[in-house]
Amino acid sequence: MTKTSFATLVAFLLAVGIPAAVCGQQSEAGRPIEQIISNAPGLTEVEAGQLAETGKIVNTYANSLQTRLAPDFAGLDAVRNDLSQIHVVYGIEALYRVPVPAVIGSSPEKFQILYNIARSISTLKGIEYYSASRKRMRVFYLESYAISGPESRKAERDPLVNTIPAKSTVYAFQEDSSFGSYVMQIDYSAGSNLFSPDYVLMSLHNLTKMNYSIFPIIDLKHFHMNLAIILREDALYIYGNSGIDTFSFGFLKDHINQSFANRLTAVSDWFVARMRAKAQELTHS
Numbered sequence: 001m002t003k004t005s006f007a008t009l010v011a012f013l014l015a016v017g018i019p020a021a022v023c024g025q026q027s028e029a030g031r032p033i034e035q036i037i038s039n040a041p042g043l044t045e046v047e048a049g050q051l052a053e054t055g056k057i058v059n060t061y062a063n064s065l066q067t068r069l070a071p072d073f074a075g076l077d078a079v080r081n082d083l084s085q086i087h088v089v090y091g092i093e094a095l096y097r098v099p100v101p102a103v104i105g106s107s108p109e110k111f112q113i114l115y116n117i118a119r120s121i122s123t124l125k126g127i128e129y130y131s132a133s134r135k136r137m138r139v140f141y142l143e144s145y146a147i148s149g150p151e152s153r154k155a156e157r158d159p160l161v162n163t164i165p166a167k168s169t170v171y172a173f174q175e176d177s178s179f180g181s182y183v184m185q186i187d188y189s190a191g192s193n194l195f196s197p198d199y200v201l202m203s204l205h206n207l208t209k210m211n212y213s214i215f216p217i218i219d220l221k222h223f224h225m226n227l228a229i230i231l232r233e234d235a236l237y238i239y240g241n242s243g244i245d246t247f248s249f250g251f252l253k254d255h256i257n258q259s260f261a262n263r264l265t266a267v268s269d270w271f272v273a274r275m276r277a278k279a280q281e282l283t284h285s
Contacts, residue, residue, distance in 0.1 A: 035234045040095060042068040051097050058261050061091045069095040071230050071237045074191055075201040079226045079241055082203050086222055088243035092260045096238040096268050100231070101279030114229055115190065115200050116160045117274045121146045121172050123158075129266035131178075132258040140266050143175035150183050150207050164194045171207075178259075179210040179218070200229040217246050227267060238271060240264040 036048040043051065047069075051057045059069050065083050070076050070093070083091070104110050124144040131138040145155040150171055159170050168188045175181045185205045191197035204225040210218035222245040230237040242260055 032234060035232075036097065039230075039232050039234070039237060040069065040071045042070065043095075051095060055098055056094065056096050056265070058092065058094045058264075060261065061088070061093070063087075063089060065243070066091060066093060067241060069093050070239050070241070071095070071228075071232075073199045073228065073230050073239075075189060075199050075228055078189060078201060078203070079228065079239075082226055083224050083241060083243045086224055086243060086245040089246050090260065091241070091243040092264055093239070093241040094261065094264050094268070096240075096272075097235045098238070098272050100236045101276060103279050103282045104275065107282070110231070111190075111195075111197050111200075112161070112164060113278060114231070114275070115164050115188075115197075117271060117278065118188065118200050118202050118227075118229060119160055119170065120158050120274060121170070121186075122155075123274055124174070124267075124270060127266055127270045130262045132262060139177050140263065141174055142177055143173065143181075145173055147171045147173050147183070150185070164190050164197060166190065166192075166194060176210075179212060181208075182210050183207040198231060202227045202229075218244055219246075222246060225264075225267075227271070229271065236275075238268045240268060 032052045033045065033048045036051055037043055037045070040048070040051075043057070047057050057069060059066065065080065065088055067076060067080055070079065100110075104113055107113065122145050124141045127140050128137045129140045130136070146157065146159055147154060148156055148171070152171070153173055155173075159168075161168075166189065170186045170188065172184045172186055173181070174184055183206070185207050187203040187205075189201045189203075191199050202225075204223075204227075205221050206218060206223040207220065209216045209220060210223060223242075224244075225242040226240065228237075228239040230239060242264055244260070
């Protein structure tokens with residue numbers, strides 16, 4: 001392929017919204033596969049190539065905790081400790097790699113921007129995911145807002161901050177299109193250098209039972225989801241790991257895994273969309 005035709009292809013892919021990581025192996029400086037393996041040493045060369053090409057790689061697991069896809073970052077022990085609190089009957093981990101908009105990457109406030117995106121709980125309302133059972137896109141969160149405590153149902157403003165705390169806990173009321181209404185505890189943590197924290201970690205636990213239709217399937221604190229936002233020189237890595245302790249669904253195992261994989265994708269897509277929206281806002285401010 002000539003330089004001209006490759007440039008045209010890159011321009012087309014970016015215009016239709018394909019992540020820049022799709023073009024990564026030729027458009028980025030250096031060797032992105034080596035960069036990816038350096039950042040996420042658990043990946044094989046084939047998986048690193050897939051991540052460079054598609055921007056996403058997923059691994060399902062059951063009955064034993066796995067974090068093989070995780071980047072090497074200081075918060076990984078916290079993810080493992082969190083998920084080890086339950087017996088993970090079904091688990092899903094996913095790694096995403098996306099370009100950071102230049103206006104954010106060059107900002108002295110980039111870490112605060114990324115941290116506050118993770119705390120923009122109300123903006124989860126209306127996001128969509130691909131329903132494995134219905135074979136179509138479906139609204140994920142019918143409602144999502146911060147509350148003052150586990151017993152409250154009164155909406156509060158998104159808990160945005162001017163200074164990044166080492167640790168923080170937020171409570172959220174959410175209405176899920178599949179699992180009904182429930183309360184989530186969201187624990188936030190960041191790297192030890194709060195001026196340049198390297199990563200932001202969200203750890204979510206359900207504080208009320210989660211029902212599928214009329215059937216309670218996930219008991220109190222038996223759903224754990226961790227989402228790590230990890231900034232590296234070559235890209236932004238988003239690592240998600242979600243586990244549930246519930247009864248075995250037998251022949252529905254693949255369906256359940258696919259459902260949670262799609263939901264993890266939806267939350268990651270939400271973060272990327274909010275980051276790009278913030279970049280547009282900063283560009284035109």
